[in-house]
Amino acid sequence: MSETIISADLVAKHNAARKAELERDYQSLGERLDRRGIAIDAIRDKVEKFGVAIPSWGVGTGGTRFARFPGPGEPRDIFDKIEDCAVIAQLTQATPTVSLHIPWDKAEPNRLKQAASRFGLGFDAMNSNTFSDAKDQKLSYKFGSLSHADAGTRRQAIEHNLECIEIGKTLGSKALTVWIGDGSNFPGQVNFARAFERYLDAMREIYAGLPDDWRLFTEHKMYEPAFYSTVVQDWGTNYIIAKELGDKAFCLVDLGHHAPNVNIEMIVSRLIQFGKLGGFHFNDSKYGDDDLDAGSIDPYRLFLVFNELVDAELSGAKGFNPAHMLDQSHNVTDPIESLMLSAVEVQRAYAQALLVDRTALEGFQEENDALIATQTLKSAYRTDVEPILAMARLRTSGAIDPVAVYREAGYRAKVAAERPAVASGGGGIV
Ligand SMILES: [Mn+2]
Numbered sequence: 545m546s547e548t549i550i551s552a553d554l555v556a557k558h559n560a561a562r563k564a565e566l567e568r569d570y571q572s573l574g575e576r577l578d579r580r581g582i583a584i585d586a587i588r589d590k591v592e593k594f595g596v597a598i599p600s601w602g603v604g605t606g607g608t609r610f611a612r613f614p615g616p617g618e619p620r621d622i623f624d625k626i627e628d629c630a631v632i633a634q635l636t637q638a639t640p641t642v643s644l645h646i647p648w649d650k651a652e653p654n655r656l657k658q659a660a661s662r663f664g665l666g667f668d669a670m671n672s673n674t675f676s677d678a679k680d681q682k683l684s685y686k687f688g689s690l691s692h693a694d695a696g697t698r699r700q701a702i703e704h705n706l707e708c709i710e711i712g713k714t715l716g717s718k719a720l721t722v723w724i725g726d727g728s729n730f731p732g733q734v735n736f737a738r739a740f741e742r743y744l745d746a747m748r749e750i751y752a753g754l755p756d757d758w759r760l761f762t763e764h765k766m767y768e769p770a771f772y773s774t775v776v777q778d779w780g781t782n783y784i785i786a787k788e789l790g791d792k793a794f795c796l797v798d799l800g801h802h803a804p805n806v807n808i809e810m811i812v813s814r815l816i817q818f819g820k821l822g823g824f825h826f827n828d829s830k831y832g833d834d835d836l837d838a839g840s841i842d843p844y845r846l847f848l849v850f851n852e853l854v855d856a857e858l859s860g861a862k863g864f865n866p867a868h869m870l871d872q873s874h875n876v877t878d879p880i881e882s883l884m885l886s887a888v889e890v891q892r893a894y895a896q897a898l899l900v901d902r903t904a905l906e907g908f909q910e911e912n913d914a915l916i917a918t919q920t921l922k923s924a925y926r927t928d929v930e931p932i933l934a935m936a937r938l939r940t941s942g943a944i945d946p947v948a949v950y951r952e953a954g955y956r957a958k959v960a961a962e963r964p965a966v967a968s969g970g971g972g973i974v
Pocket residue numbers: 763798825871974
């Protein structure tokens with residue numbers, strides 16, 4: 545039995561006060577879904593099994609390149625971060641794993657494993673960092689890492705990624721995510737083809753170090769920190785990388801890493817169709833890589849992404865097994881509250897997508913009935929699935945209202961008293 549940080553009695557008391565209403569709402573929704581030929585319990589069962597990983601860096605206040613305004617009780621190290629992740633997992637029952645970042649989370653791997661298993665948490669993909677210089681690092685990544693013109697710098701970046709795999713092996717992780725900041729700020733600064741060739745050669749060495757049951761995720765990003773060109777710029781480049789490297793290489797889609805108005809759900813469909821969708825970094829954005837809370841700006845887009853995922857799940861698309869991770873930066877909210885609600889938003893999009901009448905939709909597509917086809921999606925999206933999500937939490941010992949329990953538990957004030965304020969690390973959206 546795992547330990548809990550928030551008192552189980554407090555969760556039970558909150559749930560008891562809300563249970564009767566939830567049961568009425570659940571029954572009423574169940575009747576309406578039944579008329580559409582949908583068994584509500586089957587949807588709830590799927591939601592209960594759906595998890596999204598918490599990024600260790602997400603539980604601290606993020607920041608922008610202008611400033612960071614830390615909140616009270618910021619985690620001081622990875623062990624504090626794991627405790628914050630345990631609170632999120634306990635109250636939502638939607639976040640069974642943590643995604644670590646090396647070197648920020650570097651610690652003795654067996655200690656890390658112990659700290660997480662105390663709360664029943666597992667580890668998702670490992671994240672390497674060659675987009676900033678670690679303390680005492682020999683060669684700088686100012687002008688790139690895996691694509692750097694200097695072979696020694698590339699070697700250092702390769703070794704770092706191989707070390708991430710080694711740490712992950714002890715932790716029970718099964719994937720490595722590689723995102724690089726390599727690129728250029730000026731036309732002519734780098735030769736596009738040569739930089740990409742150097743990157744591919746370096747990635748081949750990292751790929752060769754993967755255990756058989758691991759996957760390698762590469763993450764594309766249009767711009768930032770490089771503002772003219774980026775080596776792994778878009779999903780097309782990312783697909784080429786995954787194809788070049790081999791069967792264990794897949795593309796990771798961060799929702800914020802595209803140009804405004806790009807049809808991300810179609811990219812997702814393409815990657816599924818050709819067996820190269822590795823997973824997601826969920827977040828939301830209005831203008832660029834804003835790293836806002838999932839579903840906070842464009843929940844319909846999140847739903848449309850899940851519409852593709854559910855379509856693949858139900859049709860048994862070959863090799864379909866995407867990793868779900870959040871990747872957000874919380875600047876004005878309590879990161880724990882934002883992450884709890886973001887995990888719920890991802891589950892919500894999944895539940896709504898499960899309600900799409902796919903047989904009917906296919907018929908409307910065949911008949912070129914654009915209006916009713918799109919209304920078929922809309923009717924699923926318009927369904928308030930909150931009773932399903934809350935019921936899934938109730939049945940798995942989570943909280944019907946996670947934020948209400950979290951606030952009453954006074955967790956933030958408690959850790960603020962225990963954790964002295966850490967010096968602000970300057971800007972740092974990642
Ligand atoms: Mn990301």
